[in-house]
Amino acid sequence: MASGPSTYTPSNGLMRWIDERLPIMRFANDNLLSFPTPKNLNYAYTFGAILFYCLVIQIVTGIVLAMHFVPNSTMAFNSVEYIMRDVNYGWLIRYIHMNGASFFFIAVYVHIFRGIYYGSYKAPREILWILGVIIFLLMCATGFLGYTLPWSQMSLWGANVITNLLGALLGQDFTQWLWGGYSVDNPTLQRFFSLHYLLPFVILGVSVLHVWALHHVGNNNPTGIEPKGPQDTVPLMPYYTAKYYFVIALFTIAFAVVVFYAPNLFGHVDHYVEGNPLKTPAHIAPEWYLAAFYAMLRAIDFNFILDSKVLGVLVMVGAIGILFLVPWLDTSKVRSARYRPVFWWCFWIFVADYAVLSWAGLQPAGVVLFQTGVGDDGNPVGFSITHLSQIGTIYYFGFFLVIMPLLGLFETPRPLPESIATAVLAKKKGGAAAPAGATSAPETRV
Amino acid sequence: MKKIALAAALALAASATAPAIAATAVEPPAVEWSFDGPFGTYDRNQLKRGFQVFREVCSACHSLKLVAFRNLKDPGGPEFTEAEAKAIAAGFQVPALDDTGQPTTRDGILADHFPLVYPNDIAAHAANNGAAPPDLSLMAKAREGGPSYIHAILTGFHEAPAGVTVPEGAYYNEYMAGHIIAMAPPLKDGQVEYAEANVPRTVDQYAKDVSAFLMWAAEPKLEARHRLGMGVVIFLSLLSVLLYLSYRRVWRNVDH
C-alpha cells in the first residue's frame, strides 16, 4: 500500500469500539484524510475529484427525474415536457442532468488525456488504467441509453442506428433480442430505462476499485518519478481537498453558465421533436461526446475483405478496444511527456485529431469541404468530411499502434530530475524573483 | 386521386431533397428578440399580441397541446388575468364524455391543455393534403434558428423563381428546407386587429409577435431561469474567490 502502515489512532472509546469491529474510520482516514500524495500535482490532476462530483450530480438528479419520467413510448416525450413545465424546478433538474452528461464527458476527456500525457498507464498502474477504460465504456453506454429516453426523433433514430450496427456484427437475432421486437419500440425504451438506472451504480462500484488501485500503488505525478519519502508528499487533507473545493467551484461556474444561459448548447434541435418511426430526420447525429467514434465508423465507406458496414463497426469498436492495450503499446522507459519532446508533439496532435474527428462526426454525411469539381450526378466533389475522417482515423490508430511502440525505442528523452522535491525546488529557484544582476532561467512549464 | 398524387409528390420531393437540405437550407435572418442574451425577458404585450395572432390565425390548424390554459396567467408569460385566462379557456372545446358515456365536448377550464385540432394523426393528414400541421408547443426549439426561423417562414412566401416548379396545392417559401411548403401563406396585412394603438398591423409584425409567443410556449421558464442563474453565478464567483484564498492559505508553507 503506497501509504504505508495505517496512521489512524481512534480518538475516543467509541471510535476504538467501532474500529475493532468495522475499521471504516481507519479506512477513511488512511485513504481520504492522511493519504500521502505527491506535492507537485497540477490542476490536471484534480479531474478525478471533479468526475466523482459529476457522478454524484447525475445520480441525484437522475433519481429525482425518475420520480416523474414515464418510460413508455406513448408517454415518455410528454412526461419530459411535464417535468420541464409543471414539476417544481423540474426544468432546472432536467437541464442539470442533460448538461451534466456533457460536462461529465468534458471532465473525463481531460482526465484521460492527462493520463496519456503523464504516462499514468505505465507499470504498476496498468490495472488502474484498464479500470478507467471500463468506466469510460460504461459512461458511453449510459450516455447513449439516457439520450434515447425522451423518445424524440434523435432518441429513436439514434437507437435505431446503434442497435442496427451491433446487428451488423452480431446478427439480426441479437438485434431483435436487444429490441424485444422487430424494431425500436416500447419494449426497447423500457429496458433502456432500466439499464440507464443501473449502469451509474456499476460505474460507482468500478470507481471504487479504480481509487483502490490508485491508492495501492500511489499517484503518478508530473515528473513521472515515484515519491522517495515524506519530503515528496503531503497528506490529501487539507492540501488537496482545498484544491478540489476550489476547482469544483470553478467547474460549477462553467456548468451553471451553460445550464442557466445556454442549456441547449450541446443538443440538437430534433431532440425537441417527438419520435416518429415513419419519418427519418434529415440529419442523424450522436451526442458530441460519441461523435469521434461515429466519424471513424462513417470513414469506412469502402469494402476491404469485409463489407464496409461490418468493417466500420469493427474499426469503431477497435478504437475503444485499443485503449485496453495502451500500457503494453508504449515502450518508453520515461513516463511523463514533459521529458519526451517528440511524444509531446505527437500527443497534442492526437488531441487535435480527436477534436477534429468529433467535429466531423457531427456534420452531415458527404459534405464537401474543398470542392475540386462536379461529379457525374451534378453534385460537388472534392475533399470531403469522409476524407477528413479517414485521415483522422489513420492518425488515431497510428498514435497507438505505430508512434507509441516505436517512439520509446528511438526518442532521446530530456534529463529527468532526481526526485519530486528537487524538481519542485528547481522550479522555485527558476521562478522566484531574481536578485539584482542575476538572470532567471526560463521556466519549463508544461 | 388528386390528393393522393399530391401527397405522394410532396413525400417524394421531401425525401429526394433531404441530403441537399442540410447543405443548402437558407439561413433565416436573425431578428433581435427581447428575450435574447443572459438578461433577456419576454415583452408581456408582445406575448399577448402573439397569442391573439395564434388564436385568430394559427389555431385553426395547429394545436398547442403541451400548454395549459392556466399557463396563460403564470408569471413569466403573457400574464393574462385569471378571468381573461378562464374566458380564453371557455372559448375552446375540449373532449369530454356525456352521461351515456359517448364522446362529446365541453368548454375548456384553466386546468385543461389546448385541445388537438384533429382527433388523430390520420385525420390531420387527410384534412391537409397529406401534410399534417405540426403541433407548435416546441416549434421554437425544434428548428435551427428558433423564433427567427418561424418569423422567416411566415414572411418568406413569394413567387417561385424561374425554373422551379411548385406542385399544385403547395407554395414556394424562401426559408423552408427544399423551398416547398404545404402551408398557404397564413398572414396578411391588417388581418388581426390589435387593441394596442401604435403597433403596425403588418405581416412582419404579426410574424414577430407570434414567434415570440411560440418561444414562450416552448420555454415558459426562461425568465425564472435567467434570474436564478444570475444569483447562482454571482454566488459561485464569490465562493470561488474564498475557496482560492483558502487553498493558497493551506499551501502557504509548502514548496510545490
Add this chain to the structure above:
Amino acid sequence: MSAATHDEATRRDFLYVFSGAAAGVGVAVTAWPFIDQMNPSAATQALATTEVPLAPIAEGQQITVMWQGKPTWVRRRTAAEIEQVRAMPNSELKDPQPDQERVKKPEWLVVIGICTHLGCIPNRDNTGQPGGYLCACHGSVYDASGRILRGPAPLNLPVPPYEFVSDTLIRIG
C-alpha cells in the same frame, strides 16, 4: 512572535470558517429544488379546486364531482329533507353536529362521499332513513345531512372546504 502566530491562527481560521459557511449555504440553497420537486406539481395543483355550476341540478337531485381524487356529492335538498334533518335532536347522533354547521345554504349539501368506516361509497337509499344514504359494505346509514345515524362508521361524512362564487357556482377546495 507568539502574538503574530496567534493573529495568524485566527485570521486563517476565519477564512476557512467563512468559506465553509458560504459553501454550506450554497449546498442548502441547492437542496431546496430537490425537496420542492416532490411537492404537488403545477398540473396537480390545478386540480386542487373544482368549480361546480349549480343551475343544472334539479331539486332533489345529486351529482358527483371528483375533487382531489375523491368523489364529492353536491346535492340540492328538498324543503322536506331540510326540515327533517333540522328536526333531528343532537342526542340521537353518534357524531353530534347540527345541520346548520354542515351547510352554508340549507338547500345545498356538499360532502365527500366516502364512508368513514372503511372507505366504500354509500348509495342514496330511502329504506334506512328517508332521503339518506346506506353503505352497502357494512350497513352504515347516513341522513340527508350526511351524518352517521347507525352502523359501524364513527364519524359524519366530511364536508370539504367550499365557497359560493355566485348563487349558481361553487368552488370546492
